[in-house]
Amino acid sequence: MSMAFPFLLTEEELQQFDMMTFANTLDCAAALDQQDPLLKYRDAFMHPIENNRERTYFLGNSLGLQPKKTMYSIQQVLKQWQQDGVESFFKGDDNWLTYHRKLTNPLAAITGALPHEITVMNQLTVNIHLMMVSFYRPEGRRKKILIESKAFPSDQYAVSSFVRHMGFNPDEIVVEINRDAEGVPPTNRQVIDAIHQYGNDLAMVFLGGVNYYTGQLFDLYSIATASREVGAVVGFDLAHAVGNVKLNLHDWDVDFACWCSYKYLNGGPGAIAGVFIHEKHHLSEINRLEGWWGVKQDERFLMKRNFISSGDATSWQLSTSPILLFACLHASLQIFEDAGWNNLLSKQQKMIEWTDFLLASIPNNVFKRITPQLRGCQISLQFQKNGKEVYKRLFDQGFMIDWREPDVIRFAPVPLYNSYTEIWHFFNSLREITNELTLND
Ligand SMILES: Cc1ncc(COP(=O)(O)O)c(C=O)c1O
Incomplete structure (x- = not known):
């Protein structure tokens, strides 16, 4: 039996937890699991195994788990290729020419966009560059780009190199906002x-x-809203937000957003990335790098001299769709659709409360929580000392979490495939390990 579900509670035992106030016990964790209508989706994923023991995976913030359906989804495409060759682009309901719609519809629900505002293409850093081409339009004194300190390095490289490519000095253009001198x-x-x-x-x-x-x-x-008020374009890198937190990109009037699909979207390593472009820009005279896959679908194969835009976000596509990558993402998005995005958000909220409750039970002189209240699945703990040792011991006990130099453990239980019991075990081990290391100090 896996560590996720050590036992089942009887009806009477469950009754005690009906008016749920949390208790720091395994019984309470088990009751939360038994009352969780989404628990069954845990089984839709391949959980890593070592020495015949299932490991507890808390790395949705890094590389989401593989859905069991992924293999089947890829095989379907391979079969089409085998049977029909290039005809697969046009044949049947599953034709490859319209395959992207199987992705853009669920992604629109997850990001709060209209389906024609989404396109799936390339990878995240490439797409940031493509969005800079379209949306960075310096004019007169309006030239600066505001980013956060501790932005993901690839974002910093992309923005700075793009600005250099435009002939500007990034030191004069890119403004990093810090909370304090430590670059938080x-x-x-x-x-x-x-x-x-x-x-x-x-x-x-x-x-x-x-x-x-x-x-x-x-x-x-x-x-x-504030960006619009001052007349600036606003774009977001949603790598750690998509499939993790509630988004409403269309109504928020965001100009553009891009994300990778290998974290909370479980699209696999190097998965096909996603882009949101607000519909107000689709028909505007916007600068855009173009390729034949951005041409209106029924004109694409007419091979005309002039680019005829598809008139929506897909006009930013450059190259032939990588259908095998689409198939991987499709397998995962089907699970999102089946589970229901709002249901997942509700479970996540409860998991956040459970996590915060358990975290509060550990003396806070050992580490500092650097994640504010407003967050998604991830919690980051900064250690004054022994951090790497704590990380190693947790890892040896079967918890897959990650270590960020110089002193941070990140862990991210996700509603699709983690249980309340797994979270309880994690904090129980964290408390035991930190206690022991403190006593031995
Ligand atoms: C916030 C953020 N931005 C950008 C990237 C780079 O993504 P890619 O390697 O897919 O271009 C990552 C990768 O993890 C990321 O987390």
Whole structure:
């Protein structure tokens, strides 16, 4: 039996937990699991195994688990290729020419977008560059780009190199907002203040929706609103936000957003990435790098000299769709659709409360929680000492979490495939290990 479900409670035992107030016991964890209508989806995923023992995977923030359906989904495409060759692009309901719609519809639900505002293409850093082409439009004194300190390095490289490519000096253009001298990401208030402070100098605001290091969730609506107020374009890197937190990109009037699909979306290593482009830009005279896959579908194979835009977000596509990658993401998005996005968000909220409750039971002189209250699945703990040792011991006990130099453990239980019991075991082990190391100090 796996560590996730050590035993089942009887009806009477379950009754005790009906009016759920949390208790720091395995019984309480088991009751939460038994009352969880989404628990069955845990079984839709392949959980890593070592020495015949299932490991506890808390790394949805890094590489989401493989859905059991992924293999089948890939095989379907391979079979089409075998049987029909290039005809597969056009044949039947599962034709490859319209395969992307199987992805854009569920992604629209997850991101709060209209389906034609989403396209699936390339990978995240490539897409950031493509969005810079379209949305970084310096004019007069309005040239600056606001990013957060401790943005993911690839975002910093992309923005700086793009600015250099435009002939500017990144030191004069890219403004990083810090919370303090240690380079901790700014609070939401500090972002808004910075937007107003730079005002007419600001061409673009580009932030990670959830910070990869601290797990901090920004209030994207208020940031989008403030950006619009000062006349700046606003875009988000949603690598750590998509499939993790509630988004409403269309109504928030975000200009663009991009994300990778290998974290909370479980699309597999190097999965096909996603882009949101607000519909107000689809028919505008916007600068865009073009390729034949962005041409209107029924004109694409006419091989005309002139680019005829598809008129929606798919006009940013450059190259032939990588259907095998689409198949991987499709397998996972089917589970999202089946489970229901709002149901997943409700479970996540409860998991957050459970996690916060258990975390509060550990003396806080051992580590500092650097994740603010507003967050998704991830919690980051910063250790004053012994951090690496704590990480190693947890890992040896079967918990798959990650270590970020110099002193941070990140862990992210996800509603699709983690249980309340797994979370309880994690904190129980964390308490035991930190107690022991403190006593031996
Ligand atoms: C926030 C963020 N931005 C950008 C990237 C880079 O993504 P890719 O390697 O898919 O371009 C990552 C990768 O984990 C990330 O977490």
